[in-house]
Amino acid sequence: MSDIARIKSLLRAIPDFPKKVGGILLLFVPRMSLLTPEFSSLLVSFRVSSFKTANAYDLTTLSPSSFSIPIDIFPIFQDPLAVETIVTNIVHHILSNGLPKIDVIVGLDARGFLLGPWIANRLGAAFVPVRKAGKLPGETIKVAYEKEYGTDYFEMHRDAIKTGQNVIVLDDLIATGGSAKAAGELIAKHGGKTVKYIFLVELSALKGSEKLDAPTYSLVQFED
Numbered sequence: 001m002s003d004i005a006r007i008k009s010l011l012r013a014i015p016d017f018p019k020k021v022g023g024i025l026l027l028f029v030p031r032m033s034l035l036t037p038e039f040s041s042l043l044v045s046f047r048v049s050s051f052k053t054a055n056a057y058d059l060t061t062l063s064p065s066s067f068s069i070p071i072d073i074f075p076i077f078q079d080p081l082a083v084e085t086i087v088t089n090i091v092h093h094i095l096s097n098g099l100p101k102i103d104v105i106v107g108l109d110a111r112g113f114l115l116g117p118w119i120a121n122r123l124g125a126a127f128v129p130v131r132k133a134g135k136l137p138g139e140t141i142k143v144a145y146e147k148e149y150g151t152d153y154f155e156m157h158r159d160a161i162k163t164g165q166n167v168i169v170l171d172d173l174i175a176t177g178g179s180a181k182a183a184g185e186l187i188a189k190h191g192g193k194t195v196k197y198i199f200l201v202e203l204s205a206l207k208g209s210e211k212l213d214a215p216t217y218s219l220v221q222f223e224d
Contacts, residue, residue: 003085008220010082011201012072071201073111073172086219087115090198091122093217094168099195103165104128108183109135109154111172115200119170128160130183141189145182154179156186163191173201174218177208184213 001009076082094102102125107116109131120127133142133153140155161167169183174197184194194214202209202218209216 003089004219007076007082007086007200010075010079011220012075014070014072071173073114073200077114083115083118086200087118087122089219090115090119090170090217093198094119094123094196100166102168102195104161104167104192106130106156106161106167106169106183106187108169108171108179112170114172116170128156130154130156130186141186143182143185143189145178147176147178152179154182154186156183156190161187161190161192165192166195167192169194169197171197171199173203174199174208174216175203175206177206177211180208181211181213188213 076086102123104126105116105120105123106128107113107130109129113129116129117127119125129136131154133155136155136157139158141158142153142155144151144153167187169180169187171180171183174180180197180199184197187194194212196214197209197212197216199216199218200220202216202221204221204223
């Protein structure tokens with residue numbers, strides 16, 4: 001088994017993990033080959049009766065591409081060799097693909113924090129967290145971004161990145177690309193330059209990478 005195949009084998013899809021939007025309960029749409037056959041059909045359940053502002057959402061516009069499946073990456077961290085494989089793979093990719101010297105690794109709230117400091121340390125770079133609004137002390141810069149079910153906000157410390165610094169954005173997964181795009185906007189507001197977006201997992205069918213202002217790299221891709 002190859003290193004990447006081994007990493008992929010440690011990922012778990014949780015298709016029945018619920019997510020609430022107001023009073024709506026959304027069961028995520030299975031789109032990937034790692035799901036078992038019993039979850040191969042569309043699973044969207046609406047609990048509209050308790051949703052007080054139903055007119056805010058046009059439920060008829062929802063489609064499979066509007067959703068992503070919860071992917072549980074935490075089994076990877078029970079396997080030290082798997083973690084070392086991921087860190088080494090990403091660092092090798094950065095150093096062997098003609099990128100400029102990396103000054104900052106930006107990790108996205110919250111699973112981007114798990115690998116970001118390791119990779120930053122290997123590169124001799126700074127690590128900067130991007131957090132959801134209200135989570136960072138001190139002065140911050142904020143941007144809004146659209147999620148599948150509404151608007152959210154990301155913040156970064158005002159002095160986190162200097163003008164002209166080369167930055168890599170790191171997260172565990174890219175689906176629709178909204179959160180990664182917001183991170184890129186924060187970096188640009190600081191005068192930094194995003195040279196790469198790196199993800200552990202990419203849901204390629206959702207085409208999130210097409211929204212970003214720099215090339216992407218992902219260790220594991222799911223096409224369907």
